[in-house]
Amino acid sequence: MRTHPVLAATGPLTSWLLAIGLLLSPAAAFAQTGGPSGTAAEKPVVAAGTVPDEATRAAILQRLRELYGANRVVDRIDVDAVIAPPNWSDRVLGMLGPDLKQVSGGELAIDGNSVRISGQVGNEAARQQVASAIATGAGPSYVLKNSLVGGGGSKQDLLDQTLADRIIEFKSGSATLTDGGRAILDEMAVALESVGQQQVQVIGHTDSVGSRESNIALSLQRAIAVKAYLEQRGVSADNLSVQGFGPDRPVADNDSDDGRARNRRIEFRVM
Numbered sequence: 001m002r003t004h005p006v007l008a009a010t011g012p013l014t015s016w017l018l019a020i021g022l023l024l025s026p027a028a029a030f031a032q033t034g035g036p037s038g039t040a041a042e043k044p045v046v047a048a049g050t051v052p053d054e055a056t057r058a059a060i061l062q063r064l065r066e067l068y069g070a071n072r073v074v075d076r077i078d079v080d081a082v083i084a085p086p087n088w089s090d091r092v093l094g095m096l097g098p099d100l101k102q103v104s105g106g107e108l109a110i111d112g113n114s115v116r117i118s119g120q121v122g123n124e125a126a127r128q129q130v131a132s133a134i135a136t137g138a139g140p141s142y143v144l145k146n147s148l149v150g151g152g153g154s155k156q157d158l159l160d161q162t163l164a165d166r167i168i169e170f171k172s173g174s175a176t177l178t179d180g181g182r183a184i185l186d187e188m189a190v191a192l193e194s195v196g197q198q199q200v201q202v203i204g205h206t207d208s209v210g211s212r213e214s215n216i217a218l219s220l221q222r223a224i225a226v227k228a229y230l231e232q233r234g235v236s237a238d239n240l241s242v243q244g245f246g247p248d249r250p251v252a253d254n255d256s257d258d259g260r261a262r263n264r265r266i267e268f269r270v271m
Contacts, residue, residue, distance in 0.1 A: 050080045051077060051082075058092055060073055060096070095108065095134050100130065103117070104129055115138055116147060117131060117144070117148055121149070124157065130148060131148065138163045145165050159268045162191040167262065185230060189234060192230065198270055199270075200239060200270055201268070203219075203223060206247050206263065218246070220244025226241050251263060
């Protein structure tokens with residue numbers, strides 16, 4: 001019995017790939033690509049891989065055909081006796097929403113409860129919209145990593161690409177940066193210099209362990225520590241402000257070590 005199936009879809013210029021999978025359960029993926037000639041409407045979507053049952057296969061194909069048109073979807077999906085987590089099919093379908101049509105040249109990968117979306121979108125607003133739609137469709141037990149890149153080349157895009165969803169780490173329970181955290185901030189300092197005189201807010205976030213009040217205070221202290229370090233690296237203090245949201249804006253499930261680690265993060269937002 002296969003325990004690590006993969007469903008993928010490919011196609012020919014503006015492309016995006018969806019990969020759905022679990023280490024010991026079903027995986028699925030599809031990609032849409034286009035050649036240098038022809039419009040997006042002419043590009044095929046090839047769905048291939050393995051799902052746990054015929055009903056799931058039919059539902060995925062139906063959703064793809066609704067999104068991209070029946071004539072564009074090529075079916076290469078297999079059915080095998082793989083073990084799926086609870087409500088896996090519903091969660092997959094929930095992530096296959098119309099907002100995905102904004103993505104090109106990327107991938108949506110679901111590995112267990114870990115989800116990663118990458119590729120090109122038009123701007124930062126679209127980047128957040130697509131990720132929010134996927135997170136809503138997946139539900140709270142899935143951890144989303146947003147690696148989408150806005151195609152507009154904006155200052156926010158520059159900061160997002162430099163940070164690249166990496167976690168700026170601190171020593172446990174403190175606002176003291178680790179060596180790894182400082183190394184990332186060295187890169188961010190260069191990017192912030194490229195942003196110029198635009199005001200940028202440094203935002204601290206924590207997991208949900210402990211009281212909300214203490215976590216909000218810690219997140220603000222960490223944002224202040226980041227600002228101070230960036231100033232040491234030559235970034236103008238006048239261009240930086242700080243905010244701490246504590247556990248109020250999670251991007252992952254706080255029930256797992258990995259999810260809590262992802263929630264303990266620093267965000268840079270161009271104002």
